[in-house]
Amino acid sequence: MFDLLASTLIGTRDSLGEQACVLRGFALPYVPELLPEIEHIASAAPLRNMVTAGGHTISVALTNCGALGWTSDRRGYRYAAHDPATGLAWPAMPAVFLRLASLAAAAAGFDNFQPDACLINRYLPGNRLSLHQDKNEKDFREPIVSVSLGIPAMFLFGGHQRSDKTQRIPLFHGDVAVWGGADRMRYHGVMPLKEENHPLLGVRRINMTFRKAG
Ligand code: MD6
Numbered sequence: 001m002f003d004l005l006a007s008t009l010i011g012t013r014d015s016l017g018e019q020a021c022v023l024r025g026f027a028l029p030y031v032p033e034l035l036p037e038i039e040h041i042a043s044a045a046p047l048r049n050m051v052t053a054g055g056h057t058i059s060v061a062l063t064n065c066g067a068l069g070w071t072s073d074r075r076g077y078r079y080a081a082h083d084p085a086t087g088l089a090w091p092a093m094p095a096v097f098l099r100l101a102s103l104a105a106a107a108a109g110f111d112n113f114q115p116d117a118c119l120i121n122r123y124l125p126g127n128r129l130s131l132h133q134d135k136n137e138k139d140f141r142e143p144i145v146s147v148s149l150g151i152p153a154m155f156l157f158g159g160h161q162r163s164d165k166t167q168r169i170p171l172f173h174g175d176v177a178v179w180g181g182a183d184r185m186r187y188h189g190v191m192p193l194k195e196e197n198h199p200l201l202g203v204r205r206i207n208m209t210f211r212k213a214g
């Protein structure tokens with residue numbers, strides 16, 4: 001059912017706002033190159049569940065590549081050059097990641113996007129991400145590029161107040177969401193993942209979020 005909807009959408013664009021959209025299937029041609037790179041990154045910097053300042057464990061497991069990595073601990077959220085689990089620099093950003101992120105940003109109207117951070121999230125069924133704004137980056141003129149792989153998720157895209165009504169947008173394997181400019185600080189989140197099986201990735205969703213953080 002989802003597969004049929006996803007396949008009919010490939011190559012289309014959904015507008016989420018003035019400067020926010022979903023590029024359906026944009027990442028599909030890159031998938032054969034992306035998956036081994038993700039495996040390699042996760043072998044050097046394993047996926048882990050971080051804690052928040054409030055002491056809650058984040059259900060989504062994460063790792064990073066690039067000069068900066070998004071981290072959370074009892075002191076809060078921040079970008080760091082080193083993996084707190086190993087003390088090592090995060091794995092380098094693979095060239096194919098940069099190419100995909102930059103081309104997707106350009107297709108969405110953001111030229112010259114050169115991310116220095118790629119957060120890799122792994123969602124299992126039941127995992128969710130509550131509504132939040134991305135505000136740990138230095139320059140809010142830079143967009144966010146978010147690549148979905150594996151089983152589908154329902155993305156929530158709200159307004160500038162947490163209480164604003166949210167749009168619900170299904171994100172499928174290969175979709176790329178981009179938001180920036182006037183839409184850069186909009187609240188967003190992910191609803192609890194439903195149990196499904198993806199032919200390439202199994203029972204999981206991988207999300208890659210690219211940012212110019214520093
Ligand atoms: C997603 N992730 O995983 C979108 N934002 O589909 C985020 O929006 C996000 O995972 C800030 C910090 C961590 C995140």
Ligand code: FE
Pocket residue numbers: 132133134188
């Ligand atoms: Fe976010």
